[in-house]
Amino acid sequence: xxxxxLMICGATGCLSSGSHxxxxxxxxxxxxxxxxxxxxxxxxxxxxxxxxxPIIVVYPDEVFYCRLKPKDMAELVEKHLVGGExxxxxxxKGPDVDVPARFYDTIPFYAKQKFNVLxxxxxxxxxxIDEYIMRGGYRAFTRALAMDPPAVCEEVKQxxxxxxxxxxxxxxxxxxxxxxxxxxxxxVVCNADEGDPGAFMDRSILEGDPHAILEGMLICGRAIGADxxxxxxxxxYPLAIKRLRVAIEKxxxxxxxxxxxxxxxxxxxxxxKEGAGAFVCGExxxxxxxxxxxxxxxxxxxxxxxxxxLFGKPTTINNVETLANVPLIxxxxxxxxxxxVGTEGSKGTKVFALAGxxxxxxxxxxxxxxxxxxxxxDVGGGIKGGRDFKAVxxxxxxxxxxxxxxIDLPIDYDSLNQAGAIMGSGGLVVMDEGTCMVxxxxxxxxFTQKESCGKCTPCREGTKRMLEILNxxxxxxxxxxxxxxxxxxxxxxxxxxxxxxxQTCPNPVLSTIRYxxxxxxxxxNERFCRAGVxxxxxxxxxxxxxxxxxxACVRACPADAIKGEKKEPHEIIQELCTRCGSCIEKCRQDCxxxxxxxxxxxxxx
Amino acid sequence: MQExxxxxxxxxxxxxxxxxxxxTKANPCRDFINCCVEGPICHKNExxxxxxxxxxxxxxxxxxxxxx
Amino acid sequence: xxxxxEAAEKVTGEIDLSRVDSLVxxxxxxxxxxxxxxxxxxxxxxxxxxxxxxQVSKRMNIPLSRLYGIATFYAQFKMKPRGRYIIRVCKGTxxxxxxxPKIAERIEDILEIESGETTDDLRFTLEExxxxxxxxxxxxxxxxxxxxxxxxxxKIKDILDRYQ
Numbered sequence: 156x157x158x159x160x161l162m163i164c165g166a167t168g169c170l171s172s173g174s175h176x177x178x179x180x181x182x183x184x185x186x187x188x189x190x191x192x193x194x195x196x197x198x199x200x201x202x203x204x205x206x207x208x209p210i211i212v213v214y215p216d217e218v219f220y221c222r223l224k225p226k227d228m229a230e231l232v233e234k235h236l237v238g239g240e241x242x243x244x245x246x247x248k249g250p251d252v253d254v255p256a257r258f259y260d261t262i263p264f265y266a267k268q269k270f271n272v273l274x275x276x277x278x279x280x281x282x283x284i285d286e287y288i289m290r291g292g293y294r295a296f297t298r299a300l301a302m303d304p305p306a307v308c309e310e311v312k313q314x315x316x317x318x319x320x321x322x323x324x325x326x327x328x329x330x331x332x333x334x335x336x337x338x339x340x341x342x343v344v345c346n347a348d349e350g351d352p353g354a355f356m357d358r359s360i361l362e363g364d365p366h367a368i369l370e371g372m373l374i375c376g377r378a379i380g381a382d383x384x385x386x387x388x389x390x391x392y393p394l395a396i397k398r399l400r401v402a403i404e405k406x407x408x409x410x411x412x413x414x415x416x417x418x419x420x421x422x423x424x425x426x427x428k429e430g431a432g433a434f435v436c437g438e439x440x441x442x443x444x445x446x447x448x449x450x451x452x453x454x455x456x457x458x459x460x461x462x463x464x465l466f467g468k469p470t471t472i473n474n475v476e477t478l479a480n481v482p483l484i485x486x487x488x489x490x491x492x493x494x495x496v497g498t499e500g501s502k503g504t505k506v507f508a509l510a511g512x513x514x515x516x517x518x519x520x521x522x523x524x525x526x527x528x529x530x531x532x533d534v535g536g537g538i539k540g541g542r543d544f545k546a547v548x549x550x551x552x553x554x555x556x557x558x559x560x561x562i563d564l565p566i567d568y569d570s571l572n573q574a575g576a577i578m579g580s581g582g583l584v585v586m587d588e589g590t591c592m593v594x595x596x597x598x599x600x601x602f603t604q605k606e607s608c609g610k611c612t613p614c615r616e617g618t619k620r621m622l623e624i625l626n627x628x629x630x631x632x633x634x635x636x637x638x639x640x641x642x643x644x645x646x647x648x649x650x651x652x653x654x655x656x657x658q659t660c661p662n663p664v665l666s667t668i669r670y671x672x673x674x675x676x677x678x679x680n681e682r683f684c685r686a687g688v689x690x691x692x693x694x695x696x697x698x699x700x701x702x703x704x705x706x707a708c709v710r711a712c713p714a715d716a717i718k719g720e721k722k723e724p725h726e727i728i729q730e731l732c733t734r735c736g737s738c739i740e741k742c743r744q745d746c747x748x749x750x751x752x753x754x755x756x757x758x759x760x
Numbered sequence: 761m762q763e764x765x766x767x768x769x770x771x772x773x774x775x776x777x778x779x780x781x782x783x784t785k786a787n788p789c790r791d792f793i794n795c796c797v798e799g800p801i802c803h804k805n806e807x808x809x810x811x812x813x814x815x816x817x818x819x820x821x822x823x824x825x826x827x828x
Numbered sequence: 829x830x831x832x833x834e835a836a837e838k839v840t841g842e843i844d845l846s847r848v849d850s851l852v853x854x855x856x857x858x859x860x861x862x863x864x865x866x867x868x869x870x871x872x873x874x875x876x877x878x879x880x881x882x883q884v885s886k887r888m889n890i891p892l893s894r895l896y897g898i899a900t901f902y903a904q905f906k907m908k909p910r911g912r913y914i915i916r917v918c919k920g921t922x923x924x925x926x927x928x929p930k931i932a933e934r935i936e937d938i939l940e941i942e943s944g945e946t947t948d949d950l951r952f953t954l955e956e957x958x959x960x961x962x963x964x965x966x967x968x969x970x971x972x973x974x975x976x977x978x979x980x981x982x983k984i985k986d987i988l989d990r991y992q
Contacts, residue, residue, distance in 0.1 A: 156818060171962040171975035205964030285773045285796075285819045293793045301790075353921030355961030390867070390904055391957065409774050410785040410792070418788040431863055431902035434958065448860040450901040466860075510922035510963030517964055548921060584921040584963075598924050602958070608901075711982050713934065735930045735981045 157195040159236065160214040162277055165198035165394075166362060167355070168205030168517065173225070174198075177209045180225035184232045194236060200363020202277035203518035204264055207247060212277065217258045220245040251536055264515045267533050269496060271504045272479045273520045276363030281398050284405040287366040293411060295485035299374045300419040307378035308334055311481065314490040315502035320346060320437070320474030320580055321553070321655060323501075323568040326481075329471055332461035333379040336469035341381035343372045344465060344472040346442060347388040347395070350434040351551030352602060354582035356506040357475035359518050361388065361395035364479065365402035371478030373411070373423055374485050379471050382422045387442055390429040399427055434606035438654045439472045441608065452608045453654035474580070476506055497523035501567035505578065511547075511585035512539045521566075528562045531585060542587040546670065550579025552599040553659035555666025556592065575666040577659065591688035592671040593678050596664045597625040603660035614657030617648040621664060629689040631752075633679030638668055687749035690734045694752055699724040701746035708738035708747065770815040777808040847872060848883040856888055866899060875906040911946045911953035913991045916970040920959030927980070928967040932956070934981040935969075938988060952991070 163169075163178050178198060185191040202210055207221035211231075218241055220231065227245055234242050246255035251263040259265045279286035287293070299307050312327025333341060345368060349357040361368060372384045388396050403425050406412045414422045428446050435441045436451040443465050445451035464470025480503060484493050497503050501523040507530065510516050514536035521530060527547060531537065538544050546556040549566075555576035557564060564570050568578050586595070604618040621644050624637050645661030652658050668675060677683050684692035697708075697717075702724040709717045709725060716732040719725030727738075727747075739747045770777060773796040780803045783789035795801045797816065800808045851868045855861040865888060869880050876899055885892040899905040917923075917932045932954075936942055939952055946953040962968045965977025969987075976987055 167961045167975065168964045171965045171968060171977045205962070208964065283819070285815075288773055288793060288796045289816060289819050291797075294797075297790075297793045350958055352919060352924075352959040353963060355959065355963070358961055391960070408785065410783065410788045413785060415788060417792055418790045429864070429867065430904075431867065432904035433902050445863065446860070448862040448898075450898055452901075508961075508963060510920075510966065511925055516922070551921065582921065584925065586925055590925045595925065598921070602919070711980075713982055713985075733933075735934065736927065737980055737982050740980055 158193045159216065160195045160197065162197050162199045162202075162212045162214065164201055164208060164210045164277060166201035166205075166359060168201065169208035169210060172205075172208040174209035174223075176225045177211070177223045177228065180228040181211075181232070184228045185236075188232060188237070190232075190237070197280040199279070200276035200281050201359045201518060202259075203268075203273065203359070203520075204262070204515065205517035206515050210277075216241075219247060219256070219258050219262065221247050249536065263536065264517070264519070264534055267525065267529055268520050269504050269522050270520055271483055271493075271496070272360060272367075272476055272506055273363070273518070274483075275367065276359060279364070281363055281365055282401045282405075284366060284402070284409060287364070291486065292366055292482070293370055294487070295482040295489065296370050296373050296377075296411070297417060298487060299377050299485050300417060300421060304334055304378050304380060305331070307374065307485065310490050311378070311484055314484045314493045315497075315500075316477065316480055316484060316493070317501065317568060318474060319476035319480070319505065319578075321577070323578055326473060326477055329461065329473070330375060330378045332459070333381075333469045333471045336462050338469050339380075340383075340468045341379055342465045342468055342470040343376045343379065343381045343384040344439075344442070344446070344470055345372055345384065345386040345478055346437065346439065346472055346474045347386055347392075348430045348437045348442060349389060349392075349475070349580060350437050350606075351553075351580050351582050353510055353548075353584045354508045354551055354580045356508050356518055356581050358389075358392050358395050360475050360479050360506070361392065362398055365395075365398045366406070367479045367482055368399070368475060369402055369406055369412070369425065371473070371481035372425070373416075374481050375471055375473060375478065376423050377421060379469070381471070383424045383426070385426045385428055385446055385465065387428045387430060387436070387446060390431060396427060396429060403427070433608070434602075435608045435654070435656050438656055441654065442472065443470065450608070452610050453656075455653055476581070498565065498567045500569050505566070505581055507581045507583045509535055509583050509585070511583075512542065512587040512589070513537070513585040514539050523567045524565045526563050526565050527557060530566070530583065531562070535585065538585070538587050540587075542589070545586045545588050545590060546592070547586065548576075548582070548584040548595065548663070550577040550662075551582045552603050553577055553655065553662060554579045554582075555662045556586075556595070556670060557666075558670040560670075575662065575669060577662070589686055589688075591629075591684050591686035592667040592674050593625065593629050593684070594686075594688045596667040597622065597629055599663035600625060600660065603656060607656065607660075611652045611654075611657055613648045613650075614652040614660070617644050618657075618660060620644055621648075621661070625664070628675065628678050629684070629692070631678075631682045631689075631691045633675075633682075635679065637679060638672070638675055641668065681751065682753075683751040685749065687734075687736070687739075692752065693734070693749045694729055695727050695732060695734065695738065696748050696750045697725050697727055698746040698748055701744050703744055705743065707741040707743060711737040711741040713737060770811050773815065773819075775815075777811045778803075778805075780808075843873070843877045843879045845879065845883045848880045849887060852884050852887050859888065859890060862888065862890060862895070862898060863902070866895070866905060870905060875909050908946065909950065911950050913951060913971050914953050914955060916955050916957040916960065917943070918960045918962070918966070918968045918970070919956045920961075920963060920966070922963035923959075923967040926966040930981050931967050931969065931979050931984065934984045935988070938985060952988070 209223045211220045234240050247262050248255050256262045308331040316326040317323040433451045436445045438453045441451040441453040460470040484490050494502050504520050506520045519534050546558045548556045600622050604622050607614045609615045648661050687693050704722040714731050714733045716728045783792045791801045799812050852865045855865040967979050968977045
């Protein structure tokens with residue numbers, strides 16, 4: 156019997172800020188005091204608040220410690236674990252709280268969140284099936300086993316669950332199609348090939364609550380009449396794969412996978428397939444080709460996978476977050492609970508990876524219908540460094556940007572579509588005035604251009620041509636008429652590509668032109684990038700009036716391009732400057748300015 | 761003999777509280793999952809209830825974690 | 829381990845094909861398992877040496893052209909030996925807008941290689957990765973399994989010096 160459980164976040168965000176070192180120090184300290192056996196340490200799932208990592212949550216005391224360092228562990232052990240007194244200095248502090256916040260309920264980052272999918276993440280040991288069962292796990296599956304399969308499809312349909320991976324198709328309807336498709340061999344496939352740059356919610360679910368995915372797949376399998384499942388997971392997620400393997404092993408031991416599950420005569424076998432690094436495999440038909448051992452290229456639909464999917468058999472493909480919602484809906488009274496949250500057309504919650512220039516970065520799960528303003532200012536705590544919010548990119552390379560004018564837009568499938576973005580998998584990257592929208596469009600397009608599988612000419616060649624134009628614009632060779640060509644190419648690619656990648660990849664370009672046309676025009680006509688990103692289109696200049704001669708920038712410059720004596724105004728030698736921006740980050744006087752290339756400093760030379 | 765084995769604690773939910781519980785992979789019980797959190801379901805006796813309560817406390821540490 | 833293999837290979841110019849046999853053994857007769865088979869081979873050698881791919885082709889009875897079709901399609905498969913330390917520069921959106929291109933440029937300058945290349949002494953390979961999911965610490969790079977976050981170009985030199 157343990158006195159306390161300590162949940163140490165072991166997800167990538169916290170690992171990057173050193174949670175493994177914190178854990179090591181904690182273990183050493185406990186061993187030194189000879190009390191290690193009294194405490195259960197779990198390197199577990201992610202509580203979401205990456206910004207303040209490493210995080211340790213102590214149960215049953217309900218204390219949330221953050222921004223931990225290895226050297227803090229002695230005090231934490233001595234004062235809290237032995238003495239029973241909370242170490243106030245390690246609690247959450249920030250401009251948004253008056254007194255240090257002790258637990259989730261008083262930390263503003265969590266105030267507007269609603270934990271459905273992330274209900275177990277950071278709360279249970281992901282490698283313990285017992286803890287999952289204790290949290291109500293596999294009860295929904297037990298209930299589904301006792302039901303008629305079409306009734307299971309119907310219940311999911313009635314709950315209004317829509318696919319969380321992209322287009323937002325009704326999950327229950329998808330299941331119904333596969334259920335009705337003729338054939339005795341059918342498959343369930345979990346799409347865990349989360350490839351959107353800037354999105355990591357699926358990984359968090361897989362790492363923090365792998366049994367929820369297995370349970371979701373088992374329920375789906377029962378509903379559609381499948382006896383085999385595949386989880387197609389990115390190879391870049393080794394921890395998720397390991398946790399899934401442990402979960403499968405445990406579920407087999409408990410008789411929740413295998414033959415005659417729980418005595419209902421239902422059989423189910425689970426396989427894991429590791430992806431090999433191809434973004435297009437997030438597209439369902441490409442994913443199926445990859446599982447079959449082929450190049451991951453999409454094929455025309457129909458036939459839809461529900462008719463002819465994996466190895467030619469009827470198949471349902473659901474994404475991780477969608478499946479994690481399923482046990483919640485299928486538990487006793489779950490559907491009625493589920494529909495209470497969200498909007499008319501978008502039920503439930505959505506997990507977002509909140510990143511970019513926002514103060515509180517991390518994962519958040521919010522009710523559908525919440526506004527962008529609430530996410531950025533309430534959950535996200537506003538923009539870093541007190542700068543101005545410019546836009547947010549929703550839906551990654553398939554999505555679009557939403558500008559400050561639409562800050563009160565509710566986040567649901569239909570509102571986002573109307574604004575030219577998509578829900579996508581749920582990456583939200585916040586941008587301030589230091590982000591160049593032309594560069595952003597170029598960035599996404601260079602990604603999709605590289606990831607285009609090459610099958611459809613419009614996508615293969617069209618993205619290349621679009622990228623060439625964007626490259627030209629950001630290098631200062633933009634021409635009048637470029638925007639019209641971009642627009643027409645985008646239209647052709649969207650209309651004539653076979654799969655989701657091609658059909659959506661022009662979105663970032665279209666939406667940035669739609670909302671930030673002036674920025675494009677400034678690049679083309681005035682050869683100026685006011686965000687200071689496109690290197691050929693601006694230069695740094697030191698404001699001599701403001702410069703105090705502190706030499707911080709001189710020391711930071713890796714190219715030795717800044718000269719100046721102490722307490723004398725410094726000067727940038729333009730010929731040597733690589734525009735890396737190291738100086739601007741170090742300058743405390745805010746005296747380094749972004750100016751057009753042809754401005755006075757040049758003239759005076 | 762029976763009293764002695766009755767003292768053996770459950771380590772995991774898959775362990776049996778007494779010989780009346782028969783759930784295994786090969787011989788599955790429909791009530792297995794419900795039994796883990798509410799059990800024993802198929803029989804009533806004090807030692808089994810105690811044992812099952814003990815393992816829940818061990819796993820959960822805190823009863824508010826248990827979601828039924 | 830893979831460095832020893834590479835070193836041995838450099839000396840003898842040969843690849844231990846019996847290793848390949850045992851690696852692909854479980855997949856023989858299961859053509860849908862060709863990707864896992866290639867993954868195993870790459871795990872062992874650190875990349876896909878041509879003789880090894882030829883051996884896989886023989887053992888699994890799959891045309892070499894098809895194997896190369898698959899291997900060149902997926903970004904994970906590498907055709908050239910790689911360095912002891914793999915630097916992965918995160919190109920995720922959050923990293924991009926917080927300066928990952930400048931980080932990549934600085935690394936390229938110091939090591940005098942471009943993304944996708946390996947230094948002549950097989951010390952570093954520089955790669956790009958779509959997102960490592962540490963967006964809170966953007967910009968981030970991984971060197972083998974170590975993440976380095978909240979980077980600025982001036983920090984790069986010291987970090988690289990730690991990997992000899």
